[in-house]
Amino acid sequence: MNILMIEDNESVCEMMAMFFEKEQFSATFHHDGAQGYQAYKDNPTIWDIVILDLNLPSMDGMQICRKMREISKETPIIMLTAQDSESDQVIGLEMGADDYVTKPFSPLTLLARMKALHRRAHIVVNESENQDQDQFNIQTDTVKINTVTREAFYHDQEIANLTPKEFDLLVMFAKNPKRVFSREQLLKSIWEDPFFGDERTVDAHIKKLRQKIELVGPQVIHTVWGVGYKFEDSGEA
Numbered sequence: 001m002n003i004l005m006i007e008d009n010e011s012v013c014e015m016m017a018m019f020f021e022k023e024q025f026s027a028t029f030h031h032d033g034a035q036g037y038q039a040y041k042d043n044p045t046i047w048d049i050v051i052l053d054l055n056l057p058s059m060d061g062m063q064i065c066r067k068m069r070e071i072s073k074e075t076p077i078i079m080l081t082a083q084d085s086e087s088d089q090v091i092g093l094e095m096g097a098d099d100y101v102t103k104p105f106s107p108l109t110l111l112a113r114m115k116a117l118h119r120r121a122h123i124v125v126n127e128s129e130n131q132d133q134d135q136f137n138i139q140t141d142t143v144k145i146n147t148v149t150r151e152a153f154y155h156d157q158e159i160a161n162l163t164p165k166e167f168d169l170l171v172m173f174a175k176n177p178k179r180v181f182s183r184e185q186l187l188k189s190i191w192e193d194p195f196f197g198d199e200r201t202v203d204a205h206i207k208k209l210r211q212k213i214e215l216v217g218p219q220v221i222h223t224v225w226g227v228g229y230k231f232e233d234s235g236e237a
Helices: 010-022 033-042 061-071 086-095 107-128 164-175 183-191 200-214
Strands: 002-006 026-030 049-053 077-082 099-103 143-146 151-154 221-224 228-231
Touching (some): 002 033, 077 086, 099 107, 164 183
Antiparallel strands (some): 143 151
16 A cells, blocks of 8 residues: 555654554655645545645645546545534545544554455556446436546536545445445445444435535435435436
């Protein structure tokens, strides 16, 4: 795994460098936000994962995350946030981060999150090798999805700018229309099992996914109060 870690606390970087070395990961560290972003911008395809602190000199983590997502929707991004800052966590997810870890954090917890994101990215790549890129392999009454090109359309209008987690959620819902998924089930399937974070991560991702769907058509992801979420578009057929 080739890691870009943008974190201004040198002690944290030194600690993680030891863990990365033990795992035989390659890691590049930047303590300045603008420099870290430039390192990503220069070679966006070489990074398997980005670990991004929220509070950085020159350019903060929110700005970096947003600008990285303008370059690529695919690179997994884990944001480091303060323990008591729920708003920062939600905003980070809305900017396109795939996950967050709260400070102070356990290095083993961060490694577990990284491995889960990296594993899921490789599953997508392996599946795509056996599929026709012109094929919509998931179709409902209104939505069609190509999991190779990772494109989704509502009728003929693209549901644009989906982050990796938003796309994976849409795929899971569209594969199982009318089935109700709890937050716990979605976390186990889309994130990792066991999941060490806050279940509200699911709500933040679904909120953004709904907003992007509503730009092109009526809502197809519905809340089942007290239970979870389901996909339902038969009324639009």
